[in-house]
Amino acid sequence: GAVVSQHPSRVICKSGTSVKIECRSLDFQATTMFWYRQFPKQSLMLMATSNEGSKATYEQGVEKDKFLINHASLTLSTLTVTSAHPEDSSFYICSAPPGGYDTQYFGPGTRLTVL
Amino acid sequence: KQEVTQIPAALSVPEGENLVLNCSFTDSAIYNLQWFRQDPGKGLTSLLLIQSSQREQTSGRLNASLDKSSGRSTLYIAASQPGDSATYLCAVNQGAQKLVFGQGTRLTINP
Numbered sequence: 001g002a003v004v005s006q007h008p009s010r011v012i013c014k015s016g017t018s019v020k021i022e023c024r025s026l027d028f029q030a031t032t033m034f035w036y037r038q039f040p041k042q043s044l045m046l047m048a049t050s051n052e053g054s055k056a057t058y059e060q061g062v063e064k065d066k067f068l069i070n071h072a073s074l075t076l077s078t079l080t081v082t083s084a085h086p087e088d089s090s091f092y093i094c095s096a097p098p099g100g101y102d103t104q105y106f107g108p109g110t111r112l113t114v115l
Numbered sequence: 116k117q118e119v120t121q122i123p124a125a126l127s128v129p130e131g132e133n134l135v136l137n138c139s140f141t142d143s144a145i146y147n148l149q150w151f152r153q154d155p156g157k158g159l160t161s162l163l164l165i166q167s168s169q170r171e172q173t174s175g176r177l178n179a180s181l182d183k184s185s186g187r188s189t190l191y192i193a194a195s196q197p198g199d200s201a202t203y204l205c206a207v208n209q210g211a212q213k214l215v216f217g218q219g220t221r222l223t224i225n226p
Binding site for chain 2: 004006032034042043044045046049091093095097102103104105106107108109111
């Protein structure tokens, strides 16, 4: 089946620093990718839709200047958490739907801990 | 605003039992509904996808049903095994592939 990877799997950073998370579709092209956030024992919440070659669209309540998204190619989207604070600590997961299919493939997630 | 609710939040059963997980959603205008499995600290694995025009889908020991008009879906797991222990999430697609997830049911199968 289709594979989506994320890097890094875990990151610990100090408050105020920026962290970049990569999401790659390994065996298919994805014009659209999605970024979700999952707090402990809660469900996934869609943060934004990453669009190749154009600006990302953000869900209500998500700060676009804090969560920078770049969809540089048909296989790579990056999420940068700028000036991270402890409340940004969460599990970030990306997903990508292969073109023409309804199923989405999810990455393994990135655990961000901000000290 | 679409809301997805899963009941129960947690379930523990002995190995070999058949079980049903429930999912309800408030807005019936959906394109499809998916059931996912999530192991601790891991990403999601898609189990079954039901289109809005379908009533059910089956894969091995799993059967998912959809009653769009009443806003309900069930995931039936037959002959449960310890390896089935995980959190099960249902998600509805309201268009543009945007998924709204339920809180999940944490399933434990006891040997």
